[in-house]
Amino acid sequence: MSLKKSIRFLVVKSVGQYINLLSLVHPKKALHVSYSLFSQPRIGRLSKEDLPTILQNTIKETFQHNEHHFQTYTWEGNETKILLVHGWESNSARWEKTLPYLQKSGSTIIAIDAPAHGQSSGKEFNVPRYAEFINKAVEKYNPSIIIGHSIGGAACVFHQYLFPESSIKKMVILGAPSDLKTLIDNYIKMLSLNPKIFSLMENRYLENFNFKIDAFSGAKFASHITIEGIVVHDKKDKVVSFEEGKKIASNWKSARFIETSGLGHALHDDDLYQEIYSFLFGAKK
Known part of the structure; x- marks a missing residue:
């Protein structure tokens, strides 16, 4: 193990030990710390004054949703509209390599910044709130195609489960996790947290979102989806397990x-983009 990895390992384990000790004397504070670490992105923010080049020459719109606002970027084209949904600790600029392929279709392309990412508001990221942002964008723009990467893909699956009668006709999911329980289990394992923390986090999700952690499953949601789709996952994905993508695909009958x-995890590849293009538009470019 390199020195850098050794230091990171020690820091991570030290944080875990701190949370474990805190859970014995101050469980509410232990929950706050562990939940914040799990749900608050550390990178991915964008400033209006220093936007990446790919986002500069776009139509920018900010939408209010309850106490939050979210940002969209539009590359104008024809009446076919594509909504792009990025993942954790990222922003709309992640689509830079994907855009040239989609723009060959002449489509109008809209990218959205997730909660607590890009220029959207908030400190906390969670899939239910992201799905709400997505739905507001779908109602505004009426896209027929939606493409989601990583946890953005999970949010797309959840959105389609909640709103099956939307304008969306085709969906592409790239490197997405399926089960919230798997994500939290991995997080707890990484920090070596005690079982009490899982119980505290489960209660938090039940109170905030009215569901149990093991019930929040992309595989379960996908079994209700009727539109056509593609699920892509790399066997060597080191961020999201290959099995997660298989779970979603195996339950989505028309995918x-x-x-x-x-x-x-990034899944940038010419041949893959050609295959996705063929699925979306019926011809290769």
Whole structure:
């Protein structure tokens, strides 16, 4: 193990030990710390004054939703509209390599910044709130296609489960996690947290979102989806397990599963983009 990795390992385990000790004397504070670490992104913010080049020449709109606002960026084209939904600790600029392929179709393309990411408001990220942002964007723009990467893909699956009668006709999910329980289990394992923390976090989700952690499953949601789709996952994805993508695809009856190898979590690849283009528009470009 390199020195850098050794230091990171020690820091992570030290944080875990602190939370474990805190849970014995101050469980509410232990929950606050552990939940914040799990739900608050550390990177991915954008400033209006220093936008990445790819986002500068776009139509920018800010929408209010309850106490929050979210940001969208539009590349104008024809009446076919595509909504792009990025993942954790990212922002709308992550689509820079994808855009040239989609723009060959002449479509209008809209990208959205997630809660607590890009120029959208908030400190906390969670899939239910992201799905609400997505729904507001779908109601505004009426896209027929939605493409989601990583946890943005999970939010797209949840959105389609909640709003099956929307304008969306085709969906592409890239490297998405399925089960919230898997994410939290991995988080607890990484920090070596005690079982009490899981119980505290489960109660938090039940109080805030009215569901149990093990009930929040993309695989379960996908079993209700009737539109056509593609689920893509790389066998060597080190961020989200390959099995997570398989779970979603196996339960989504009208979806095709594309297995890649060596593309990692980002899934940027010419051949893959050609295949996605063929699915969306019926011809290769």
